Amino acid sequence: MKNKIELFLIKSRVSATGIGRVLIKPHYFLGTIIFIFLAANTIIWSLNFELARFIITEPALTVADKLNFFSSSLRDIFTTYESNQALGIALFSVLFGINISVLIYVLKNIGLKKIAKQSGASGAGLIVAILAGGCVACGTSLLAPILVTLGATSSIFLRDVSLWLLWVSSALILLSLFQLGQLARTVQA
């Protein structure tokens, strides 16, 4: 048991070093920021895609207005949502952004075959998080039709389930990162 823990800690350190090696590269760092921005906005606007589409296509708004609109929703995440939910969205988005960047790095330097097994969690994680993303503090969400079909009608149940889905998807991405980071570490500098 002790050996397993030590092995896990060593692997974690290797993985963290690999991830760090990717993120210090300016291109990948910039890519990570972009992916975080996209992931967070996809989750935040999952209940209001119509409005997001309106903002994107509205000619009366400048590009700066539009960027400000979407970036402000990230800035205000902790005042708009309950703290647990905001933390869940932020954590997932950051992990997702890092995961995509490390995935690209590993893909480019190692190839698809070696990472196929390890990276599966990322796409599934995003889908789960999108479902969980919109606030369901009161009323319904994208999850509601599914859960109501299953007999769940309590909004507290919906709120808790959506939050759990965010944590679960974050854990899946963390698992993916754990594996990808180790692969990234093997790339010759």
Added chain:
Amino acid sequence: MLKLILATAAIVGSVFALFLLTAPESTQDTRFEASDTVPLDETDKIEENADFDNRPALIIGSKNAPVTLVEYGDFKCPACNQFHHSVGVQLRDEYVESGDVKIEFRNYPFLGPDSGLAARGSYCANDQGVFQAYHDKVYEYVWEKFYSKGNLGAEFEDILTTGTLQEIMKDDISDTATFASCLASKDYNRFIDADLLLGADDGITGTPGFVLAGQTITGPSNYNTFKTLIELELRKL
């Protein structure tokens, strides 16, 4: 390397944009889901009971304000209460007090029988010209007593009784007897039924829900979301 990152970002961005641009308009009729949870009238009677013609608008701000923000809320809903205390306050300071925007409150009660009672109380208070005070004080009461202390489970308890609402409004209501009988009467359920049906038509699927500049906003949103839409509307004047 840069090309690969940019290409991936472009693909992810394109998928996001494509999803936004091709997402179908919401065509789901939500009125039955909404009605099922409201213990005001039988679901199948809501349409025949709803009184759109005589329903007074519950207005916060100047009735002559050029821009209208429609707010669908439940007085027991924690997220509605959070909105009231944060973005709601900012909107009032910036746009409602200046006379640019009025807030039209529509009831969307779904959190138990006392949600319906509190909704009815909003029309009773409006009869006496104190709707805004009622709106603010009921939210304040629930916040102070329950949600600010982390007791979110109170949304499923019977916390807004007739006695509580009377006590909350004792300093604002001039005719307490009329207010009490109004709360007891189910006459104004016809207005709440109308609110619910309007919400269904507006695509409201939860609270708080808003309609502004022809756009439906579901769930809590930040101040800038409202500001952007309000400014767009004001530019058109």
